Amino acid sequence: MIGQDISIAAELLKKGEVIAIPTETVYGLAGNAFDAFAVAKIFEIKNRPRFNPLIVHIKDLDYVPIIANNVDERLMHLLKVFSPGPLTILVHKKPIIPDIVTAGSPKVAIRIPNHPLTLQLLQKLDFPLAAPSANPFQYISPTSAQQVEEQLGNKITYILDGGKCQVGIESTIVGIENNIPVVYRLGGISVEEIEREIGNVVIQINQPKNKTDDETVITPGQLKKHYAPKKQLIIGELQQYINQIKDKKIAYITYGKDNLNINSSNVTIYNLSETQNLLEAASKLFETLYQIDQSDVEIIVAKLFPDKGLGKSINDRLKRAASS
Numbered sequence: 001m002i003g004q005d006i007s008i009a010a011e012l013l014k015k016g017e018v019i020a021i022p023t024e025t026v027y028g029l030a031g032n033a034f035d036a037f038a039v040a041k042i043f044e045i046k047n048r049p050r051f052n053p054l055i056v057h058i059k060d061l062d063y064v065p066i067i068a069n070n071v072d073e074r075l076m077h078l079l080k081v082f083s084p085g086p087l088t089i090l091v092h093k094k095p096i097i098p099d100i101v102t103a104g105s106p107k108v109a110i111r112i113p114n115h116p117l118t119l120q121l122l123q124k125l126d127f128p129l130a131a132p133s134a135n136p137f138q139y140i141s142p143t144s145a146q147q148v149e150e151q152l153g154n155k156i157t158y159i160l161d162g163g164k165c166q167v168g169i170e171s172t173i174v175g176i177e178n179n180i181p182v183v184y185r186l187g188g189i190s191v192e193e194i195e196r197e198i199g200n201v202v203i204q205i206n207q208p209k210n211k212t213d214d215e216t217v218i219t220p221g222q223l224k225k226h227y228a229p230k231k232q233l234i235i236g237e238l239q240q241y242i243n244q245i246k247d248k249k250i251a252y253i254t255y256g257k258d259n260l261n262i263n264s265s266n267v268t269i270y271n272l273s274e275t276q277n278l279l280e281a282a283s284k285l286f287e288t289l290y291q292i293d294q295s296d297v298e299i300i301v302a303k304l305f306p307d308k309g310l311g312k313s314i315n316d317r318l319k320r321a322a323s324s
């Protein structure tokens with residue numbers, strides 16, 4: 001059922017059920033983070049490998065010391081500056097967080113989501129919410145309640161409808177390794193914004209080369225194939241490919257004032273932002289990929305964005321979608 005009732009949502013969660021919740025980034029599949037059984041249900045519903053840990057969503061900064069130890073002051077500073085918002089920090093966990101949440105890692109990922117309904121919901125609970133994105137493993141993250149309904153509706157009893165997600169791509173994940181700040185996933189807060197606060201960071205968004213997919217990886221969002229639509233996606237400008245694929249139904253993802261000189265009825269153009277606004281483009285990315293996947297398009301061509309700000313995060317999602 002889709003609804004906007006936080007009391008129903010709270011009751012289900014207190015009973016150990018798993019429900020979908022809205023956040024500013026993407027919808028989450030949430031359960032009581034202190035309850036290993038509830039968390040196990042999340043993995044099952046999502047068909048997610050157990051080595052892939054979950055983010056813990058908390059209501060405010062005061063909650064940090066309840067679940068984390070010795071938080072590095074740079075990470076705490078980032079959390080203060082960007083919360084509630086699309087930032088996740090990776091910190092040492094306390095035993096109250098069950099190992100299944102972190103896939104056995106001594107570190108837990110935490111964030112304060114910026115969505116009024118979910119913040120009100122968290123206020124009603126005396127536990128935080130473990131929640132991955134509410135999509136089947138490796139598919140596109142949902143940015144509306146309807147998308148969750150279509151993908152997982154038969155597996156969960158309640159979807160808390162908070163409308164369309166404003167940011168539209170997942171949170172940026174930051175941690176500290178050997179005393180150096182590391183970005184593990186590009187997301188809704190840009191690298192530039194983070195560096196403005198704490199100085200240079202290392203970007204480590206790909207899986208270390210010596211590890212395979214079924215070993216524990218530092219942040220499994222680093223898996224090469226991720227966020228993938230079912231349709232084939234190739235990266236580049238449409239002009240490069242048009243002659244090779246002209247007998248196919250094509251979706252072209254672009255931005256800005258792209259003066260395309262193509263009079264071919266088999267191309268549908270999806271312009272993510274005519275004014276080249278990267279925030280707008282990010283907010284439309286997954287929704288657009290999802291829409292294209294539902295259509296009769298056979299192949300997607302996507303132009304890369306300028307490699308700065310949220311453009312970096314968008315390009316990261318496009319490149320992973322292309323590597324299937």
Ligand code: TXA
Nearest residue numbers: 025028053054107108109132133170171218219220221
């Ligand atoms: O915006 C978001 O972060 C959304 C919303 C729902 O909050 N959540 C989300 O969760 O994207 P998920 O599970 O789809 O992606 C979380 C990423 C995964 O790549 C996971 O491996 C990593 O965070 N992660 C979570 N806990 C971790 C931990 N303890 N250590 C390392 N990586 C962790």
Ligand code: MG
Nearest residue numbers: 132133134141
């Ligand atoms: Mg995900």
